[in-house]
Each structure stands twice: as C-alpha cells, then as structure tokens.
Amino acid sequence: MTILTVKHLNIVDLKTQRRIVKDASFSVQKNSCLGIVGESGSGKTMTVREILGVNPRWIQSEGEIIFEGRNILKDNEKQRRSIRGQKINMILQDAMTAFNPIEKMGFQMKQTFMQVLGVSRREAERLSLESLKKLNFSDSLAVYKSYPHELSGGMLQRCMIAIALVLKPDIIIADEPTTALDSINQLEVVNQFQSLKEMTGTTLILISHDLGVVQRLADSVIVMKDGEVLEQGSVTDVFNEPKHAYTQYLVSTRQQLSDSFMNTLHSGGNKEYDYGGESPEKL
Template sequence: MSLLEIKSLSVHEADTDRCLVQDLSFTLRKNTCLAIVGESGSGKSLTAKAILGLIPPWLEVTGEVIYNKRNLLHEKGSVLRKIRGQKICMILQDAMTAFNPLDTIGKQMIETFRENLGVTKREARIIAETALHRVHMHTPKEVLKKYPHQLSGGMLQRVMISITIMLEPDIIIADEPTTALDSINQREVVEQFRLLREIMGTSILFISHDLGVVQYLADDLIVMRNGECVETGQASEIFSNPQHEYTRFLIRTRVNLAAPFQKSMEERVI
C-alpha cells in the first residue's frame, strides 16, 4: 500500500535555474523502509527537505508530493506544520541543531507534546518520562533537567526518537541520523529505527551515505548522483546485483568501510 508518492520532483535555483534535484519519482510503502543513498551533494537531503516544505526561498520546487490524497507542495504553511508535527516527523543529521540550547530537554519535550497531542503540562511530563524509558534512558527525570550540550550526540538522537515514538507518525524521514555518532551509539540508534517499524508499523524514509546501515534497515533503495536517480529497486537485489556503474562503485567502497558496523550488528544478533 502506497503511503507517500513522489512524482517528478525537481528543485531549481531560482536565479540561475540550476537543477539540484531532477525529475525524481518514487513511492514509500506502508510499514517499509526506503533508503536514499549517494555521496555528499547528490541531492538526497535536499529531497527530504523539499518533501516537507523546508526549502529556502531562493529554491523552487516542482512536481507532486502526494500524502493522504493531497499534494503537500500546494498546502499552506499552517497545514504543513500540523502534518510535520503529527503525521510526518523528521529526524535531523545533527541532533544538537534540533534543540534550543537555552531550554532544558524537559521543557522542549513537554512543549512538543502539549502542542501536538493536546495534553496538559502534567500529562506531557509523564509522556516525556515514558518516552525516554522506551529508548532505554535509565534516569529520565535527570535527563529532562539537562540542557542539550550536557548530552552526547547519541543521547540526543535517542531523545529525538523518543519524541517521535510518542507522536506515532505515519512516516519518519531520517536525514543522515548516524553520521556524527561513534559505532556504539550508531548501533543503538539503528536498533531504535528497527524497533519503530516493529512496534508501530511506521514507514521510514532513510537518507544516508552509509551502505552498511542501509543494507541492515532498507527494503527499497534509491541511488542518487548529481541530483538524479541512477538506480532504484529492492535493496537486496541492488546489493546483490547492482546494474549501474556508480552503484557498483558505491557498494565496493562503502561496504568495505562499513564492515566494522556490520560485524557489530551480527554479534548483537548472535
């Protein structure tokens, strides 16, 4: 079942008409993980931002982003904000930028839950503690008192995921969520994404250049280069029999680099 459908999505610079993403089309199915991979500058993060209407004003977006029979590119800002808060959540590459450095984690979580779930401040605090428990934060009350700079990158990612779990969105867009993490924190964060699918049936659009992580999580795969899709299909088929020369290059180089992560995930399963 199709949950999100992208049709001929393109992103241009308004002044120069330079094309940054060209004629991209794909479908995110219910309860699946679709990964978009490619090197820096390939257009994968820009695609994620275009879907959610987070493109800066000097860029123009054309095409269609169909969610719940509505083209999100034609919706007003107030409608998009509600969808972003409740139906489609985004987890950013640098977790630190997602939080206000001047407010505690607790204040920001409580405000988020009050705004999106319509609960009281007391209820929001209980939800925040429950959320942190679900991502294995063993002292949630202490975490709520801390400021973002007092938590590690891995802990901040888990806080973001905990918020997402309690909002129960239909779709999570994760933009390079493991890039800034060490291998141990990376493993924990990836496991949280796997659990999100198992527990909530959430569909995930996973943006990454790390093919080791992608091979572990993804059902479907899109390979981008210079703003274009060069290969798409089931992830298992692409990894076992890549058709495009660029895909073969990525798999040769990235899988070797990701070998330590793959080994750690295999050891965890055993």
C-alpha cells in the first residue's frame, strides 16, 4: 500500500533561478524504508524538506505530493503544520541543532509530548522515561536530567528516535542520521532505526550517502544527481544490477573501498604501498 506519492516535483530557488529538483517522481510504501542516495547538492534533502513544508519562502515548488489522499503542496501553513511532528517526523543530521541548549532533555521531551499529544505533565514525564529505557540507555534518568551538550552525538540521535517512538508518526524522515558519528555510534543508531521499524511499523525515508547503511535498512532506493532521479527500484536490484552509469559508479566505488579495507585487514595492516619511487617521509 502506497502511503506517499511524489509526482513531477520541481523545486526552484527564486533568488538564483536555479532548478534544484527536476521532475522527480517516486512513491513510498507503507511499513517500508525508502533510501535516497546521491552526492551533496543532488537535491535529496530539498525534496524531503518540501514534503515537510519547511523549505525557505524563496524556494518555490510545483507538482504533487500526495499524502492522505490530497496534494499537500496546496495546503496552507496551518494544514502543513498539523502534519509535521505527529504524522511526518524528521530526524536531523546534526542532532545538537534539534534541541534547545539551555533546557534539559527531559523538559524538552515533556514539552513536545504535551503540545503534540495533549497529555498531562505527569503522563509526558512517564512517556519520556519509558521511551529512553526502550532505547537501551544504561542510565535513562541521567539522560533525562542532562543538557544536550552533556550527551554525545549518538545519544542525541537516540533521544530523537525516542521522541519519534512516542509520537508514532506515519512517516519518519532521517536526513543523514549517521554522517556526524563515529563507526561505533553509527552502528548503534542503525540498530535503533531497525528496532524503531519493528516496534512501531512506521514508514522510514532515509537520506544517506552511505550505501552500506542504505543497503542494511532500506527496502527500496532512489538515486539522485543534479536534481534528477536517475534510477529507482528495490535495494537488491539497484545495488546488484545497477542500470545507470552513475549508480554503477557509486556501487563500484563502494565495493573497491570495501575490498581495499578487507585486503588490509587480512594482511594485518602490513600491506606495502607504492609511493611512486619516493619514501613516505618525502610525501
């Protein structure tokens, strides 16, 4: 069952007259994960921000974004705001910017649940602590009482996932959720997204340049470059039998990096490199 459909979406920056997204069309299936991959400037983030209706006012769009049976591009700001949060939720790339630095995490979580869900302060506190426990924090109460700067990037990402877990939106958009994290926290966050899908059955749109993360989480994928959707299909088909030259380049580059890493690992890190006749000290 399709939960969201994008038809012939065009996005233009009125300041520069540059067309950022060009005739993009794709659909998102309910209870699945759609991965959107592409290099910086490919238009993937602008596309999902337009789904949420949070692009700057000088960004103009045309086309259709069908959600709940209507083209939400035609909705007014009040209608778009009613969708954001509870129905479509976004987890940002830089988790630190998602929270107020002068308020403790518990206060911010409570305020979110009281405003969006209309629950009492006591119930909001219960939901906050319960959701943090589900995200496997070793001391959820300490996290609840912490300021954002006292938590790592991975912990803040998990706090955003904890909020989404309570709000139970129809769609969660995750914009490069692992980019700013080290490898240990990346794995942790990927595992939490998998758990979130299993626990809530929510639909996930994952934006990433990391094909490994997309391959692990996504069911289907679209590949964007210079504002255009170049290829789309199931993860298995696109990664195993890429049709477009750009997709072939992305997949082969990732394979080369993986092979290089495994070769170095198997050689115990003692692989000899060709420095072009110069000693490494001179390079």
